[in-house]
Amino acid sequence: MSTPTxxxxxxIVNKGRHPLPQYATDHSAGLDLRANLDAPIMLAPGQxxxxxxxxxxxxxxxxxxxxxxxxxxxxxxxxxxxxSPGTIDADYRGEVGVLLINHGPEPFTVNDGERIxxxxxxxxxxxxFAEVPDLRASERGAGGFGHTGVR
Numbered sequence: 001m002s003t004p005t006x007x008x009x010x011x012i013v014n015k016g017r018h019p020l021p022q023y024a025t026d027h028s029a030g031l032d033l034r035a036n037l038d039a040p041i042m043l044a045p046g047q048x049x050x051x052x053x054x055x056x057x058x059x060x061x062x063x064x065x066x067x068x069x070x071x072x073x074x075x076x077x078x079x080x081x082x083x084s085p086g087t088i089d090a091d092y093r094g095e096v097g098v099l100l101i102n103h104g105p106e107p108f109t110v111n112d113g114e115r116i117x118x119x120x121x122x123x124x125x126x127x128x129f130a131e132v133p134d135l136r137a138s139e140r141g142a143g144g145f146g147h148t149g150v151r
Contacts, residue, residue, distance in 0.1 A: 016054020018113050030068060030118025037112040043102035048082055051098045051116055059090040066120045067098055078104025081117055
C-alpha cells in the first residue's frame with residue numbers, strides 16, 4: 001500500500017496518559033482521539049458530556065481540525081459527537097475536548113483511553129463577500145432540502 005507523501009507538521013502538547021493520536025490505517029483521513037479520564041463517565045440516554053483528551057494543538061495558519069464521530073460508536077451504541085464536525089481553529093490553544101451525546105437506548109460508559117472521536121486536519125479558504133442586488137440563475141435555483149428526490 002502506498003501512503004500519502006505530503007505531511008503537515010502540527011505542534012502538539014500531550015498532557016494526557018495516552019499516546020499521540022494515530023491513523024488506524026495507511027489511508028485513514030482521521031486520527032483517533034482517546035478519552036483522558038480519571039474515572040469513567042456514564043452517559044445516560046439523551047445525556048451529553050465534554051470528554052477531555054489531554055491534547056493541546058498549534059495548527060498552522062490556514063488549517064482547522066475537525067472533530068468527527070467514530071462510526072462504530074454511532075452504529076453500535078448511538079453515541080456521536082454532538083456538534084459534528086466540531087471545529088478547532090488555528091488560533092485556539094486550549095485542550096481538545098469531544099462533546100459526546102448518547103442517542104442510544106442504553107447507558108454508555110466512556111472509559112479512560114477509549115477511542116471516542118476522529119480528528120481530521122484540513123486546509124480552508126477564507127472568503128470576502130461581494131454584496132450584489134441579485135444572484136445569477138442556475139439550473140437548480142432555490143431548490144433545497146429534498147429537491148432532487150430520493151432516487
